[in-house]
Amino acid sequence: MLTLHHLGVSQSDRVVWLLEELDVAYRLIWHRRTAEGAAPPSYLALHPAATAPVIEDDELVLSESEAILPYICHRYAGGRLTVAPDAANYPDYLYWMALSNNLLGIFFAKRAANEATPHQLMQILERRENGYLNFLEQTLATRDYLAGDEFTCADIMSLFMLRDPRMFGGRDATNTLDYVKRLTERPAYIRANAIAGPAAIPPESA
Secondary structure (H helix, E strand, O other), X not given: XXXXXXXXXXXXXXXXXXXXXXXXXXXXXXXXXXXXXXXOHHHHOOOOOOOOOEEEEOOEEEEOHHXXXXXXXXXXXXXXXXXXXXXXXXXXXXXXXXXXXXXXXXXXXXXXXXXXXXXXXXXXXXXXXXXXXXXXHHHHOOOOEOOEOXXXXXXXXXXXXXXXXXXXXXXXXXXXXXXXXHHHOOHHHHHHHHHHOOOOOOXXXX
């Protein structure tokens, strides 16, 4: 059986969401963060990259959401929630699969900035963030989901950053906020959020 190692309050909750969408059987192993909010040694030892999420499938140990989500879809669900390479919207699917990590990098870079941060670097970060969020808003003005009319892994990947209101900073994000509401009302998301979302309570044995 597929095993997901879940680090509380991390990007591994999106893998739970995918598994609930696909109705794929899985075993969930919780790893509690330390008092300082860091990943515990048990999690760091799972994979050389020491990042969340991590899955185990027989002898395979795989990290990175952009690898894990398509892997599960193709190995366990016949490619559901992915887009075939010969489909017209395949480039859109690939592009939006990468959105979350790009926004995440900008978000943490801006949080780490201080008086010594070069002004030019801050301008670059602002320009890139504005570009991504403006394009996102334009895209969602014309369709319900990022890769087209159908819900895909690109939507599961993207929600992690978009559900944080700090991302928008007073910008006009009406289409994006409607999109976030649409995703968070999906039954599989509600189930996954209760199981492993930011406010989920790990079992006593975890």
